[in-house]
Amino acid sequence: DSGVTQTPKHLITATGQRVTLRCSPRSGDLSVYWYQQSLDQGLQFLIQYYNGEERAKGNILERFSAQQFPDLHSELNLSSLELGDSALYFCASSVAKVGYNEQFFGPGTRLTVL
């Protein structure tokens, strides 16, 4: 158990819909990362938040957005869903301090778009 929790574990929805994935980081970790794992694209970095502020952006679609709340949990919002958005979405957290960058991954949310 990494200490990172993600809900829900599974999500099945239809094209055009909007969903929200939730992540709670390990206690004390200020940084949250979102990754997408799909058969086509492999494991890709989407976005990073540090203490409530967006820190880095990867290949995140405009239809996707994220935020980190004052209690440090994070949500990834996916809208206007397409079949190709079906994937496993991981959240990771780290202390993100100088000289140290170990990311701990949650169990993931499997999104199926029908």
Place this chain on the structure above:
Amino acid sequence: AQSVTQLGSHVSVSEGALVLLRCNYSSSVPPYLFWYVQYPNQGLQLLLKYTTGATLVKGINGFEAEFKKSETSFHLTKPSAHMSDAAEYFCAVSPFNFGNEKLTFGTGTRLTIIP
């Protein structure tokens, strides 16, 4: 930009044999390097990491990896494979600077252990 190449999407070894999973990286700045393991229907678990210092790093479950700057490699090894090692393994790189810690992953190597 950073990138990782994992040679061999599938590797099969006999139980008790040496495990060698290959990883080469490309980075314009000194990198942090990682190996993660993913068991079926589970998240990613860190096996080991290289940040600075000793180039031979030991991880969990008997795995180790050696950072070779001249070869831009970070191959993962285990002297004797166990059935429980069957999983997918990912090599990853991140920049050696605070404020940009995103992981760039390789495409993964699926390890099969033959009884």
